[in-house]
Amino acid sequence: MKALSQVGKYGLRALLYLVAYPPKNQYLSIREISDELGLSFHFVTKIFRELTEKGILISYRGPSGGIALAKPAEEIMLIDVIKALEGEDYFDKCLIGLPHCGTAKPCPVHEFWKEVKTKMQKNFSETSLALLGEKIRTMEVRLDD
């Protein structure tokens, strides 16, 4: 049960590095993140560009440029990141996708599947990047390769 695509996993991981180990300078360069985590610089760049477009990151070009959170980590919820990386419809997906499906006659797995999605949605909505970053720091969780 793959919950996230590679874009989602790498994006979240790179973002968590930024949050858990915030730089002294205003901006942290993508090169440092990708080197530190052992991820492809170009791939991370592409992912971060999306996050910048979506308003989760801000970026600055040129020497000593890089990326930074657009808002305080306390105000960015995990659900925002996942929706930005996987699509706004992330929690609207159906389990078996019957063509004639409707609320009138939902298939027998619908109720349960909705419960699962609601549980995840709730949890992700309540989890801030700040909290995740702090846990990563205090538990000394390794994000690198």
Next chain:
Amino acid sequence: MKALSQVGKYGLRALLYLVAYPPKNQYLSIREISDELGLSFHFVTKIFRELTEKGILISYRGPSGGIALAKPAEEIMLIDVIKALEGEDYFDKCLIGLPHCGTAKPCPVHEFWKEVKTKMQKNFSETSLALLGEKIRTMEVRLDD
């Protein structure tokens, strides 16, 4: 959040058709199922071949041949079908896939993700194809295109 691949969705759907509308004869032909559901005959055939290898279906070639459940529908649990179609490791997947992850220092989403997977695993283990088939029949859920 895509929980099943196309193979998983189509396979489950085709299987549910067989269970919900069992044939008079011993075997139901794949052609009838694929026509009835509007799915590709070849694709369903390929999927069913896997389910036959995995011991969920039995097949019989030649005129009036087709496929049938290998066991009573009461004894086939949804989890068996999903594991057969998506892989035995379906519930072992990780949310963010940190390379150095271990039980010693789990990442901050691990506990929650384990809960979600356990909930699904439990539900799927308790749900038989017979139950799903009956609900589909009584609720008149449409499986076709």
Next chain:
DNA sequence: CATATTTAAGAGTATTTAATCTTAATTAAG
């Protein structure tokens, strides 16, 4: 035995996702 029907097996094609590469634009610093 000949033929039609059906699944088995696997090759082949198309689409989507993942990852890489190239070039341009921006900016700091000498």
Next chain:
DNA sequence: CTTAATTAAGATTAAATACTCTTAAATATG
């Protein structure tokens, strides 16, 4: 003003997934 550092943008390639096609094997029936 020149150069180096950095992200932006998009083209290109690679790999995985989804689907299609062809041929073979099995079996019932006339």
